[in-house]
Amino acid sequence: MRVLIAGVDGYLGWALAQHLTMRGHEVAGIDLFLRRDWVAEMGSQSATPIRRMTERLAAFREIYGRNLIFRKGDLRDYDCVLNFLKSFQPEAIVHLGEMPSAPYSMLDVHHATFAQFNNIGGTLNLLFAMRDCCPEAHLVKLGTMGEYGTPNVDIPEGFFEIEYRGRKERLPFPRQAGSWYHQSKVHDSNNITMACKFWKLCSTDVMQGVVFGTRIDKMPEDERLLTRFDFDQCFGTVINRYCAQAVVGKPLTPFGKGGQRRGFLPLRDSMQCLTLAVENPPAKGEYRVFNQFEELYNVSDLAEKVKKAAADLGLQVSIRPIENPRIEMEEHYYNPDHKHLLDLGYKPTHDIAQEIRITLQDLLNYKDRILVREEALDPDIRWDGSRRRSGYLA
Numbered sequence: 001m002r003v004l005i006a007g008v009d010g011y012l013g014w015a016l017a018q019h020l021t022m023r024g025h026e027v028a029g030i031d032l033f034l035r036r037d038w039v040a041e042m043g044s045q046s047a048t049p050i051r052r053m054t055e056r057l058a059a060f061r062e063i064y065g066r067n068l069i070f071r072k073g074d075l076r077d078y079d080c081v082l083n084f085l086k087s088f089q090p091e092a093i094v095h096l097g098e099m100p101s102a103p104y105s106m107l108d109v110h111h112a113t114f115a116q117f118n119n120i121g122g123t124l125n126l127l128f129a130m131r132d133c134c135p136e137a138h139l140v141k142l143g144t145m146g147e148y149g150t151p152n153v154d155i156p157e158g159f160f161e162i163e164y165r166g167r168k169e170r171l172p173f174p175r176q177a178g179s180w181y182h183q184s185k186v187h188d189s190n191n192i193t194m195a196c197k198f199w200k201l202c203s204t205d206v207m208q209g210v211v212f213g214t215r216i217d218k219m220p221e222d223e224r225l226l227t228r229f230d231f232d233q234c235f236g237t238v239i240n241r242y243c244a245q246a247v248v249g250k251p252l253t254p255f256g257k258g259g260q261r262r263g264f265l266p267l268r269d270s271m272q273c274l275t276l277a278v279e280n281p282p283a284k285g286e287y288r289v290f291n292q293f294e295e296l297y298n299v300s301d302l303a304e305k306v307k308k309a310a311a312d313l314g315l316q317v318s319i320r321p322i323e324n325p326r327i328e329m330e331e332h333y334y335n336p337d338h339k340h341l342l343d344l345g346y347k348p349t350h351d352i353a354q355e356i357r358i359t360l361q362d363l364l365n366y367k368d369r370i371l372v373r374e375e376a377l378d379p380d381i382r383w384d385g386s387r388r389r390s391g392y393l394a
């Protein structure tokens with residue numbers, strides 16, 4: 001299948017290009033390298049030494065014997081999007097090309113408007129370009145579990161049956177985003193739903209949980225193929241940040257009471273799930289939603305798991321909760337469904353402890369790259385709009 005990946009230079013995109021190629025798909029990618037700039041803006045860098053795209057492409061060709069067709073381009077530029085789609089004629093488009101950080105979007109008005117213009121505008125351009133040149137293609141769009149928020153009831157996969165004043169309807173489950181970034185994904189979901197309805201496009205909107213780890217299945221041992229690994233306050237997700245903290249001997253930092261529950265999945269499982277979505281497209285005109293995660297954990301339990309895995313490797317680390325810079329519930333009910341991907345054959349990794357151990361081992365090779373950007377680990381972006389470092393709570 002011809003698959004176009006928007007955001008191919010990112011954490012998921014670079015890994016997915018390899019995973020899909022190993023499965024025999026013809027892959028093209030587009031990227032503007034903005035993730036590299038955003039992380040630098042946060043005073044940080046990828047712990048793994050990611051290469052320039054020219055070197056990445058050469059390594060790709062050498063190791064997989066296939067070309068990754070690449071275009072440097074901006075999804076906010078409609079002509080660029082349209083021309084690339086026209087020339088590649090994708091059968092599937094995996095859209096990972098958005099600004100993915102909640103804290104980054106909460107920095108100030110400029111970052112909030114950037115997050116929404118960039119994400120919503122890029123997705124709209126893709127939808128219009130699909131309508132105009134490849135309406136049969138399948139859009140696999142990366143949404144987020146964060147679109148639903150943390151309601152005090154179970155969360156279905158996108159839709160639920162409701163009876164109101166004696167009448168019944170299948171409606172989208174209410175979205176209650178927790179940041180300007182998460183809100184941009186909610187708007188995307190609404191726009192995609194409309195494009196499927198009006199233009200008979202088809203789409204899988206993937207409500208993905210928090211991804212962690214360094215590895216994908218069957219990954220050849222070559223440093224040039226490593227995907228990026230961020231640990232700063234904006235682009236590092238919680239388990240990845242804990243692992244980076246453990247490697248440089250800093251305390252692990254659950255925010256506040258630490259009872260925040262989320263769905264998590266290793267990078268290798270994210271690849272498996274996105275591939276299942278690509279290889280099993282919905283019907284013409286269908287908009288479907290997959291909740292994509294392996295298991296639910298709270299952030300305190302995860303800190304304990306990282307501490308234990310680190311101890312197994314001889315690293316002594318402590319856990320010190322810090323003031324929560326975010327406005328979010330710190331103890332709450334959380335019970336989302338996640339059946340659609342399992343029905344399609346998703347086989348979860350399950351051994352989270354083993355995955356954390358592998359991540360720590362990989363990071364130990366790059367300890368110095370984390371140490372030189374150690375300050376980037378400490379959060380100071382607050383949801384109330386102020387900027388102040390979070391102190392330890394105990």
Ligand code: USQ
Pocket residue numbers: 100101102103143144145146147208209210211235236237238239241242253254255256258260262263299326328
């Ligand atoms: N957290 C800590 N300590 C830390 C960092 C984070 O306790 O050092 C907590 C946060 O307060 C939050 C939870 O961990 O309650 C998850 O935070 P995160 O930074 O790992 O993830 P989040 O901001 O939710 O965003 C990430 C990705 C985003 C994706 C989302 C999926 O950056 O692109 O959409 O995970 S989900 O969380 O399911 O919405």
